Amino acid sequence: MTALDVLPKDLLKGKTAFVTGGGSGINLGIAKAFAATGANVAICGRTESKLEVAAAELRALGAKVSISVADVRDAAAVVAAVEKTQAELGTIDTMVCGAAGNFNAPAEIMSPNGFRTVIDIDLIGSFNAARAAFEQLKQTRGNLLFVSAGQAYTPIKFQAHAGAAKAGVENLMKNLALEWGAYGIRSNSIVPGPIADTEGLERLSQPAGKEAWLRSVPLGRFGAIEEVAAMAVVLSSPIAAYVTGSQVVVDGGFALPGWGAITQAAEDAMAAGATS
Numbered sequence: 001m002t003a004l005d006v007l008p009k010d011l012l013k014g015k016t017a018f019v020t021g022g023g024s025g026i027n028l029g030i031a032k033a034f035a036a037t038g039a040n041v042a043i044c045g046r047t048e049s050k051l052e053v054a055a056a057e058l059r060a061l062g063a064k065v066s067i068s069v070a071d072v073r074d075a076a077a078v079v080a081a082v083e084k085t086q087a088e089l090g091t092i093d094t095m096v097c098g099a100a101g102n103f104n105a106p107a108e109i110m111s112p113n114g115f116r117t118v119i120d121i122d123l124i125g126s127f128n129a130a131r132a133a134f135e136q137l138k139q140t141r142g143n144l145l146f147v148s149a150g151q152a153y154t155p156i157k158f159q160a161h162a163g164a165a166k167a168g169v170e171n172l173m174k175n176l177a178l179e180w181g182a183y184g185i186r187s188n189s190i191v192p193g194p195i196a197d198t199e200g201l202e203r204l205s206q207p208a209g210k211e212a213w214l215r216s217v218p219l220g221r222f223g224a225i226e227e228v229a230a231m232a233v234v235l236s237s238p239i240a241a242y243v244t245g246s247q248v249v250v251d252g253g254f255a256l257p258g259w260g261a262i263t264q265a266a267e268d269a270m271a272a273g274a275t276s
Ligand code: HXC
Pocket: 100, 101, 102, 103, 104, 105, 110, 111, 112, 113, 114, 115, 117, 118, 148, 149, 150, 151, 162, 163, 166, 199, 200, 201, 203, 204, 276
């Protein structure tokens, strides 16, 4: 049984969710969870072939699906995607700002364009999606959900760009909760920890290695995509009707011991010649 199995299959029946970066990874998992609980789902991303494969998986779960090739850095493309969604599926109830990019790089060798690229995707892209969805969310009294990361509040070496971006995302989330609460729009973030079978874990766990990461998880295992996705559904459902401006951490306790042991393992590996 997964975390999703305990949720009512019709919890989000009649709702429309839009997930940026929904073609793969945790974002696709979130899109599937919306589909599995009755919502129709729109996804956008940069690669059409990935979106088509994902759309087939979502349709198999019973959802009506809309796909748009749109890079979240392109505000006009995101606006077009949310308008297409309204025409094809109905007015958006939930905007999931999930698209993200990341790599490990020591700050002293990170190029300004590398730093800017991650800020553009994670932070500016999240604003673009939230802003584009505003008029529809106002009509539905819907909600925003930002996919954040622990780097937002605990710095980790080689993540200067992503930490700054996600800290900005968290602040944006709270600002929009403050400003758009008047329209009945809720705004929250979900903070995944180390989740198995994700590109994030594959990328970020190097060069320290996955064993070093596992040792830092109090629950003693990596999370499942479904465990993050189920929380995304809960936060977007009437169960969370009075929850706004909140960061919900789904990390098995990973943040509690801090990043010290992992940082040391990464430094040791890099000193031994590993590359990120
Ligand atoms: C140093 C790097 C680099 C690396 C890219 N750059 N990879 N610098 N080390 N490993 C630099 C490039 O040299 C370039 O700078 C600039 O970043 C832009 O690179 P592009 O490849 O031109 O950008 P783009 O094609 O737009 O790709 C964006 C990307 C890429 C983020 C760099 O990795 C990507 O598309 N990722 C999407 C998928 C992804 O990252 N998934 C993991 C998400 S994990 P110069 O100066 O040379 O022009 C995740 C969860 C954890 O987000 C979140 C934690 C906060």
